[in-house]
Amino acid sequence: MKKVLCIAIIALLLVAPMFANGAQEAASTGSGLTKIKVAHHMGYSGGAVVAIGLANGYFEEEGLDVEPVPFTSGPSEVAAMVSGDLQFGYIGSGATTLAVKGDVEIIYFQNLGDSEVIVVNKNSGIRSMQDLKGKTIATTLGTSGENIVNLALQEAGMTQNDVELINMDMGGCVTAILADKVDAVCVWGSYLVTVKEQLGDNYYAIARTSDFADKYASVSSWLTTQDYIDKNPDVVQRFANAVAKCMDWWKDHEEETADLVADLIGSDSATIRPQIGTIFFFNNKELKENLANGNVRKYYETQQENMISTGVISERVDIDTYVKWEYMENSIK
Secondary structure, three states: OHHHHHHHHHHHHHHHHHHHHHHHOOEEOOOOOEEEEEEEEOOHHHHHHHHHHHHHOHHHHOOEEEEEEEEOOHHHHHHHHHOOOOOEEEEOOOOHHHHHOOOOEEEEEEEEEOOOEEEEEHHHOOOOOHHHOOOEEEEOOOOHHHHHHHHHHHHOOOOHHHOEEEEOOHHHHHHHHHOOOOOEEEEOHHHHHHHHHHHHHHEEEEEEHHHHOOOOOOEEEEEEOHHHHHHOHHHHHHHHHHHHHHHHHHHHOHHHHHHHHHHHHOOOHHHHHHHOOOEEEOOHHHHHHHHHOOHHHHHHHHHHHHHHHOOOOOOOOOHHHOEOHHHHHHHOO
């Protein structure tokens, strides 16, 4: 009896590490698909790939069972990814700082954006960044919203010390500007559409992303953690393959994509369709060309130079340490 008990204990000790390791690796569903949680944002660019992939079956074609998880900002999404609650996610330019710092790895370039706008109520009399000195600006810190505020302040010869910068989620920013609780907001996507519609003739834009095109690249990307890459390189490649399929379809079906995004996030097409044209992205053929000629690398380099100039990071980091080019390159072969 004692001998049997000892054998059983030894067996458990040998199997336990297998279960522990399995918890960190990709899980399979009963259908044989690999179960993954994928973060998307609540707008046209942030929701497009997930909406297309689910509607057209591109994830299933790559053996993936995707559970979409909505987020309103990159930093909270990255935190969930690092903790293991998410496997893949979409981020805008602001949260790319966390990739530069080594928290996550970029596996796919999605788009360049022109959707962030600093908005005031025209009735306030504010017409420039200089007019905002000593006043309140709300946006979500650590995102592209903060990036644009910093650039606009810099161009006006000001810093964050010259204003009161308030950290709010995008929904809170919309409510605050409509209720005159803040002097300005920096918002994007469907939140910008809502602000524009609600303010009507009182909508006034102080600055927008494209104003800084000569020194700022608003790059959005897909990412995961290095730990997940190490344990599941095949899953990472299959996810990148699915993204490539989505990007090809998206290029030829922008209005349909907006409708799919509206369904995904519980919005309506009238809110999402106006966001068409606020981003620039590639199909597979174009991405292949722009990887080969170095343009995509330049986007990430320009993005990092801006992080340095605005003090977000203190020194340059080798782009190849956080952009995993091979997943893009393999997916478009």
